[in-house]
Amino acid sequence: MSEATAATAADLDWRSRIAALPPGALALRIAVAVVVVFVAVWVSYKAYGDPRQFVIVGLNGLTLAGLYFVVASGFTLIFGLMRVVNMAHGSLYMLAGFFAFELQERLTGGEATSAFGTSEAGVGDWIIPLVVACAAVGVIGLVMQQVFLRWNQGQDLRQALITIAISIIIADQSLAHFGGIAEAIAEPTVFPDSVSIFVYDLSYPFFRIFVLLVAIAVGLGLWAVIMRTRFGMIIRAGVDDRQMVSALGINIQLVFAAAFLLGAVLAGLGGVLGGTMISVDKANDTQYLLISLIVVIIGGMGSLAGAAIGALALGLVDSFGDVYLPAGYTNYSVLLVFALLVLVLAVRPLGLFGRPA
Amino acid sequence: MRPPALTLERALWWGPGLAAVLVLLFGPLLFSDFYLSAVITKALWLGIAAASLIFLAGYVGMVSLGQVALYGIAGFAMANLVTADGGSKVAWNPWLGTFAGVLICVGVGLFFGAIASRSYGIYFLMITLAFAVITYFFFAQVTELSGFGGVNNVERPDIVSNPVADPANLFYIALGLSAAVYLLIRYLGRTPFGLALQGVRDDPSRMRSLGYNVPLLRMLAFGLGALIAAVAGILSVWWNTRISPGSIALPQTLDVLVIAVIGGLYRLEGAWVGAIVFAVLDNWTRGLELVGERFNTVIGVVFLAIVLLSPGGLMGIWESVTDFVGRRFGGARPGPAAARAEEPAAAKDTPQPS
Numbered sequence: 001m002s003e004a005t006a007a008t009a010a011d012l013d014w015r016s017r018i019a020a021l022p023p024g025a026l027a028l029r030i031a032v033a034v035v036v037v038f039v040a041v042w043v044s045y046k047a048y049g050d051p052r053q054f055v056i057v058g059l060n061g062l063t064l065a066g067l068y069f070v071v072a073s074g075f076t077l078i079f080g081l082m083r084v085v086n087m088a089h090g091s092l093y094m095l096a097g098f099f100a101f102e103l104q105e106r107l108t109g110g111e112a113t114s115a116f117g118t119s120e121a122g123v124g125d126w127i128i129p130l131v132v133a134c135a136a137v138g139v140i141g142l143v144m145q146q147v148f149l150r151w152n153q154g155q156d157l158r159q160a161l162i163t164i165a166i167s168i169i170i171a172d173q174s175l176a177h178f179g180g181i182a183e184a185i186a187e188p189t190v191f192p193d194s195v196s197i198f199v200y201d202l203s204y205p206f207f208r209i210f211v212l213l214v215a216i217a218v219g220l221g222l223w224a225v226i227m228r229t230r231f232g233m234i235i236r237a238g239v240d241d242r243q244m245v246s247a248l249g250i251n252i253q254l255v256f257a258a259a260f261l262l263g264a265v266l267a268g269l270g271g272v273l274g275g276t277m278i279s280v281d282k283a284n285d286t287q288y289l290l291i292s293l294i295v296v297i298i299g300g301m302g303s304l305a306g307a308a309i310g311a312l313a314l315g316l317v318d319s320f321g322d323v324y325l326p327a328g329y330t331n332y333s334v335l336l337v338f339a340l341l342v343l344v345l346a347v348r349p350l351g352l353f354g355r356p357a
Numbered sequence: 358m359r360p361p362a363l364t365l366e367r368a369l370w371w372g373p374g375l376a377a378v379l380v381l382l383f384g385p386l387l388f389s390d391f392y393l394s395a396v397i398t399k400a401l402w403l404g405i406a407a408a409s410l411i412f413l414a415g416y417v418g419m420v421s422l423g424q425v426a427l428y429g430i431a432g433f434a435m436a437n438l439v440t441a442d443g444g445s446k447v448a449w450n451p452w453l454g455t456f457a458g459v460l461i462c463v464g465v466g467l468f469f470g471a472i473a474s475r476s477y478g479i480y481f482l483m484i485t486l487a488f489a490v491i492t493y494f495f496f497a498q499v500t501e502l503s504g505f506g507g508v509n510n511v512e513r514p515d516i517v518s519n520p521v522a523d524p525a526n527l528f529y530i531a532l533g534l535s536a537a538v539y540l541l542i543r544y545l546g547r548t549p550f551g552l553a554l555q556g557v558r559d560d561p562s563r564m565r566s567l568g569y570n571v572p573l574l575r576m577l578a579f580g581l582g583a584l585i586a587a588v589a590g591i592l593s594v595w596w597n598t599r600i601s602p603g604s605i606a607l608p609q610t611l612d613v614l615v616i617a618v619i620g621g622l623y624r625l626e627g628a629w630v631g632a633i634v635f636a637v638l639d640n641w642t643r644g645l646e647l648v649g650e651r652f653n654t655v656i657g658v659v660f661l662a663i664v665l666l667s668p669g670g671l672m673g674i675w676e677s678v679t680d681f682v683g684r685r686f687g688g689a690r691p692g693p694a695a696a697r698a699e700e701p702a703a704a705k706d707t708p709q710p711s
Contacts (some may be wrong), residue, residue, distance in 0.1 A: 085479050148665070156479045157420060161618060161664045168611055168657035235374060286607040290490040293483050301480070331498040338491045342472050346482065349475040 033184050046324050052200045057323050058316070060198070063208035065315025066215030070183050071288055072295035072307045073222060074266030080239055080302025081259045083156050084149060086141075086164040089267050090289030091170040096137045096271030097280035098178045100129035101185050108186075126188040126276070134268035141264025142257060149260075150253070160269075171285055182281040183345030185272065211273050217264070222304055235259060239302065282354060294337065299345045309352055366683025373675075374626065385525040389629035392640075394524035394596075395635055400636035401531035402592035403627035405538050408615040409585035412542050415623040416551065417578040418477075418558035423469060423485035425613050426492035426542020426634045427583045428590030429605030433496060435591055436600050437510040443504020451514040459587040467576060474575035477561070489610045497602040507601025517595050531592055538585055542625055545581075549710065554578050608653065621672030630671055 035247025047054035076088045107125045148162045187207050194203040226232035234255050237245045246252045270288070294314055315339050321333035344352065384393055406428055415417040435458030437444040439451050449457070496503045518526045542670045545551040556564045557574050565571050594600050612635070620631025635656070644651050667674050
């Protein structure tokens with residue numbers, strides 16, 4: 001008897017929950033479900049037709065997602081702790097790419113990138129630019145926070161406008177110093193060009209897999225720092241109640257500075273990885289600002305897991321959209337990104353893992 | 358209600374405005390053809406674009422970065438529907454094309470608004486920015502609509518004539534539309550709809566408990582913002598005689614934000630004040646040896662200075678001046694300006710639904 005009652009209650013609960021939805025919301029959910037099912041069927045159909053292509057395109061999406069995650073995790077870290085939307089995040093990404101490229105040119109005397117594909121760069125010729133570029137961009141981010149943002153805490157629009165102003169200045173100055181031609185950072189020669197992936201005898205560019213591994217390491221590292229260290233404990237406490245943390249005698253300003261530095265360094269790391277994997281270009285700032293925005297809008301601002309899911313969704317949509325759209329329509333692929341954004345926002349306005357502030 | 362008395366403060370407030378309107382009315386007589394077209398007319402349509410942002414920010418508390426994308430949608434829609442080099446082969450009558458462009462823009466605006474209107478404050482800003490950049494990439498990729506390097510020689514209605522050889526017509530059209538947009542927004546601010554919007558700006562949860570459909574109001578406001586942005590977009594295509602993806606990219610999106618912030622994000626007049634300052638600065642610095650092509654650095658520094666020193670923009674500064682002079686010399690009691698000046702522009706902009 002009690003079992004029957006429980007079942008009815010659960011049943012009622014399920015039905016009443018549907019009935020309680022406004023008619024628009026129900027229609028919306030059904031529409032979203034239909035779209036998701038349609039996409040799944042279409043992708044399976046294409047994958048069945050050409051499984052080798054599916055594997056390669058899927059790996060492209062995964063490795064792209066790795067790059068997106070590295071960049072967006074810095075963006076979401078800064079927002080999560082300080083409620084600062086760093087509109088100059090894409091600019092930091094771009095700057096790191098340009099710094100690393102310039103430095104590598106000087107280290108190798110221009111040899112490394114003279115011929116695309118045949119890299120002449122030693123390990124140091126890649127690692128040193130990576131470290132220097134990350135450090136430089138980290139310092140720029142730190143100075144930005146200390147000089148311009150620190151005394152505006154709580155005024156999120158004003159802080160966003162300040163970072164927009166800085167991004168305008170960086171964009172113009174880097175155009176003046178680095179020019180508008182797309183370049184690529186050479187990967188170290190010790191890296192093999194491609195590795196076998198043991199499926200259908202396919203091989204895949206090693207560096208892209210390396211980027212994916214770095215992204216996983218960054219994700220695990222951030223998770224460990226935030227969940228397992230005292231610093232991370234302070235960060236989590238600061239997200240929840242900043243004033244209480246400082247009342248407990250913790251120098252929250254130091255934590256803010258460290259988090260901003262770390263966020264900027266992650267943008268820099270992304271810039272060097274992306275500059276090696278794809279290219280260094282003056283349009284990178286717009287592009288990676290958009291990517292950071294979309295990843296955190298989908299995943300939910302300030303959530304690391306959300307950033308991972310968001311990066312995965314965006315990476316896969318980007319790479320499958322370019323290939324799986326019907327021929328003649330592939331240049332509409334950006335609409336898929338828009339559709340992804342609309343689908344998520346329609347159901348969850350705060351993103352998948354978002355919490356109200 | 359008794360008519361407002363003429364105080365020193367009021368005179369200082371309205372005097373420069375009236376003077377500016379008078380100067381503009383005789384614009385073609387006072388300025389060279391080049392200056393009229395390249396600076397004044399450009400400032401007028403940029404001002405309309407900024408006004409659509411200020412309407413949303415000031416009246417509804419929605420700081421949108423999607424206004425340039427919306428005006429681009431109106432511009433591209435019109436350019437594709439009328440005779441032009443590049444883009445689609447459709448060749449409608451210019452007026453019909455203009456009307457359809459505005460209509461498409463408002464439709465897209467309502468759709469954007471429906472999605473974004475449930476987000477507030479900085480989230481709304483980010484979502485509209487994402488929309489803006491996606492719109493740019495859409496037109497950059499879909500060359501069926503944007504041609505290769507833009508849609509050129511867009512046919513204009515006869516009344517617009519040639520904006521280079523005979524700039525007066527387009528100038529007066531832009532002036533008339535600026536006035537119409539200004540008066541429309543001022544009028545709307547006093548209607549029940551406008552008052553409800555301002556209620557939503559100040560406290561969405563209270564408005565919801567009063568029975569207002571807050572997301573619907575915000576969506577409609579965004580649609581209205583799209584209508585105003587569409588006017589600016591049409592004017593920009595008439596003025597340029599062309600439109601390209603590069604004219605709605607992120608820098609242009611930020612230009613309109615910069616204009617609105619320099620003028621004053623919470624004063625409607627600020628839209629045109631900021632636009633004039635922007636256009637004059639642009640025209641003037643390009644001739645300077647020191648600046649040359651680095652205009653964007655200059656505008657970035659000016660923008661940074663305004664945001665850091667006076668979040669109310671130039672109108673905020675002028676407001677403080679008139680307020681001070683009025684109290685010091687005119688004996689007027691502190692006006693609403695004083696109260697508004699105390700309120701940091703950015704502090705009140707993020708009403709979060711609870």
